[in-house]
Amino acid sequence: MFMTKNVLKNLMTKYATRLYPFHKREPFKNVKGELKIDMDKCILCGVCKLRCPSQCIKVDKQAKTWEVDPFSCVYCGICVEACPVKCLYQEGQYRAPLAEMDMVLHIQEAKPVEPAPAT
Ligand code: SF4
Ligand code: SF4
Numbered sequence: 399m400f401m402t403k404n405v406l407k408n409l410m411t412k413y414a415t416r417l418y419p420f421h422k423r424e425p426f427k428n429v430k431g432e433l434k435i436d437m438d439k440c441i442l443c444g445v446c447k448l449r450c451p452s453q454c455i456k457v458d459k460q461a462k463t464w465e466v467d468p469f470s471c472v473y474c475g476i477c478v479e480a481c482p483v484k485c486l487y488q489e490g491q492y493r494a495p496l497a498e499m500d501m502v503l504h505i506q507e508a509k510p511v512e513p514a515p516a517t
Contacts, residue, residue, distance in 0.1 A: 428490075430474070430488045433486065433487075434489055435485055435486050437464065437506050437507075438507075439483050440504075442457055442459045442462060442464065445477075449476050449477055450476065452467075461505075462508075465501045468493055469499050
């Protein structure tokens with residue numbers, strides 16, 4: 399009898415959960431979301447890699463690549479604070495679910511070489 403009362407009550411009340419990912423909850427204010435980089439500004443110094451507590455950043459200065467493992471990142475924001483040129487930032491959104499685990503790779507495009515001034 400106790401159970402029937404509970405079942406009837408649950409059928410009459412609003413759902414306590416959402417049908418994710420079709421119904422997403424709006425992120426809370428000031429949420430530290432997905433880590434992003436402005437690769438044009440990055441100087442490939444590696445400070446973010448050294449400061450990351452999860453050791454999920456890889457920087458290769460020669461190949462001009464910056465990589466993050468989004469599955470190891472704990473979104474603490476330490477790398478964002480440590481970056482000397484402020485090219486890292488976090489969006490106020492959580493990362494979308496993925497079917498496969500993969501690194502997020504950014505390759506810096508070669509900058510045009512400015513001609514030397516004529517003497
Ligand atoms: S700390 Fe900033 S500039 Fe240095 S490698 Fe990381 S993202 Fe690039
Ligand atoms: S947000 Fe934190 S865990 Fe994620 S890459 Fe930056 S320092 Fe590492």
